[in-house]
Amino acid sequence: MLAGLGLLLAGCGIRPTEVPTDAGPAPSRLPCVLDEDSVSQPPGTTPAKVYLVCGAQLVVVNRYLSEPAAPGAVPVARQLLDQLLLQPSEAERLAHFTSAVPSGTALAGPRPGDPAHTLRLTVDPAGLTGPGLAQLVCTLGESAAATARGTVLLGGPGESPVRAYECDRELRGNPGRTPVPTVPVG
Template sequence: MLAGLGLLLAGCGIRPTEVPTDAGPAPSRLPCVLDEDSVSQPPGTTPAKVYLVCGAQLVVVNRYLAEPTGPGPVPVARQLLDQLLPQPSGAERLAHFTSAVPSGTALSGPRPGDPAHTLRLTVDPAGLTGPGLAQLVCTLGESAAATAQGTVLLGGPGESPVRAYECDRELRANPARTPVPTVPVPRG
């Protein structure tokens, strides 16, 4: 009987390995799907993409922004940040969407000496969780708040340095494990 059990277990086809393997995050059974066809665009608004966290990845949802109240990236960036701060709508929560951007986060434009398009947060970007920073970078990176190269220039309060962040496919797929990609900060 023991010999039969040993043969059964040995024949399962899975061989042990001493090499650590990483097959990525486990598959999710969360829906991460919204019925956005039933939402019509309010008059006087512009469609915008906002990234929320769902199933350990970033997923785009559509939102509508008022026309910017001034020139430059700050008015658009503030509206997008306002879309990330509250917890998602009831329908979004039912589809398992969340936001990792801390409440109370605000932003302003560049300080003297900062490159153009710099956005200064009231929190140090390096202190944000991976998903929270990824949400900001990916959302702002697909808007008028990004540089011509598609990067997002973020700094924090005080003497926090300005860093240029990029949103790529790997970051959207795994924002918690992947450091948010940075590139050299453009001068000028």
């Protein structure tokens, strides 16, 4: 009987401590799941993947782009940026999706001397938050705006250098870290 009482009093074997410990934030229980079946594709549109922030990670949602008036990467990239700048739909908000791309962000194509596929933002990519830049890199990286290797060439206004960015699993899982450019270009 005393042995049983001793085991009961021993508990789980973890000794109490008076030293405060920080185990980090509690795991997120946000759903980050949308009922995509309830949304039908509008006529004259093309489905596109757009990355939004949810539960401290990037999660792909389906959006629809109109057929671009002009061919090429820049019109597609502009439509994708417009999708990132939209307020999340009611269903997306209820599932806790957000966008970290700052309003007023716009883009243009390459300037003379820039490599083909360069996208020039109205803000310096290095000045964007990690999640905002990650959203742009991952969304554009899976579109016609990417290079053949799947990298995104981004520059900012003025003499901002063009850099090649790549979306990988680590970036999608932890967009809080700023994506490191693969290499300066040009």
